[in-house]
Amino acid sequence: MGGNHHHHDSKGTKLVVSILLNVIITASQVIGGVISGSLALLSDALHNFSDVLSLLISYIAERLSKRSASTAKTFGYKRAEIIAAFINSSTLLIVAVILIVESIERFVSPQEIESNLVIWLSAIAIVGNGLSVLLLRKEAGSNMNMRSAYLHLLTDMAASVAVLIGGLLMKYYQLWWVDSALTMAIALYLIFMGYDLFKQSLKVLMLFTPAGIEIENIIKTVNEFPSVQAMHHVHVWQANEDETHLEAHLDLHEDIRISEFDTLLLKIEAYLKKEYGINHVNIQPEFNKNDAKDVIVQD
Template sequence: MQEHEHGTGTEMTGKKFFTVTILNLVITAVEIIGGVLSGSLALLSDAFHNLGDSLAIVLGYIAFKISLRGQNVKQTYGYKRAQILAAFINAIFLVGLSIFLIIEAIERFWHPSPLNADLMLIVAVVGLIANVASALLLKGGSEHNLNQRATFLHILSDALSSVGVIVAGVLIALFNWVWLDPLVTLLVMAYILKEVWPVVKQTVKILMQATPDLDFCAIQADIDVIPGVMGSHHYHAWQVDEEAVMFSLHVNLQDMLLSDAEVIYDEINRLLMEKYDIKHVTIQAEVHRGEQEGMIDEEEQI
């Protein structure tokens, strides 16, 4: 039953990525045509923004499909980290694009471009409708999947850009306040940078195999009181993706049969799974070896 539900969710996520990709390509085509016909540099810039987002969505979808592959002798942990790589690339691209648009917006304060406000509004409304539909499709899974969240943030940035273009277009049409165009761009990009920065930090943390948010001292205290455990050391923890935490440790046990040690193994695994949500544990049993060594192997530190 659980496998069926997982498969259904996977199929739905694939359909979402495909639908969002098509919608974003349509937006891009509409904005390029609208930008050329209206002579609006703002619309053309947003069109290239959308084109970049389309490529990012395609990358995210490919990574999603790759992540579904099973484990094998070449990838013993499977391909889940493909989505982390895609999320990192998408987030970095969005940071770079935001910086570029901020520079362009500052430039436009000094050299404003004439705009066809009517056509600008029509194209922006079409873009907003498509972007809102795409954002709603991805919103649910974005809270638990970094790849989908990075893609969602791309779409969100487009939607906010469309809102900004609409507001600026109305005011430009009424009062000829052309300075609103770069001002709205600055505000939107500042918000996007704020939202995307946590994605960058978390993906870098996972790719660098940094320690997840675990209390090693508490874990050691819980393990060392298990009957038969004389001590524990050489702790290592890392993540394959944003959900799967890997953990390895050495435990000093009383001299006993291997079948008796397996009972302690099961107790340690159950403790780490139920209390700390650690799903994969590797344990090396020792009697006296390493008794004087610490929780972290100092010799392995760089």
């Protein structure tokens, strides 16, 4: 338990450091954008501001997810991080659309800007976002909420790289269109990355069957266990990334004792955990009960 608590605290600390870095970057880019007249810098400041918001959402969700369950909230706040991932992936897609519109407008009417300030401030943003990306990289692999925050930072670092390249090309070659082309490329990458996370988090929120779990195979195997006549009324869903639940009704051939059913249940639970990682099983035993025997029942 102590290791898990330390892991949670570590996540929270890393998010706070990333928030502070991005507040500094955003403030400097707004000031620099106004002084230089650079739309690129101001748009990059907007992306960084969206990072601050997404990191705040991730931090609040991470704190909430540690709260204990109660009679009023029997699942606790286990969904908080999934909701945060859903909000953050949604905003990634919205920012991408704004970027596409922005890049088209800028391509149609390119503007001359103070490139030196753009170069320096985008370089600072790259360093700041780069540090944040490194901080969250480890957690991003195993947690949907942290992955959504990580993606915001990674794509913003890429946007800052684009602004830097654009600033250099504008300074030395006066190629004003490069900034628009790079912005468009980043926006498309944002959609590519954000959509997958949006889809994953939406599936969890909608209680869809998790990927890789084949209900037909589960039923076929469970029906071969001794005493089992038919498994039906099956629901499989994720509470969060760590918890997969299965509930079902189990028709039995005989009117067996509770102790015999417990032995059977332990075998079924071991099979579901080993084969599918299902770690919360709730099975209702039945004998000659007159109810719907469909595998999937719309409650």
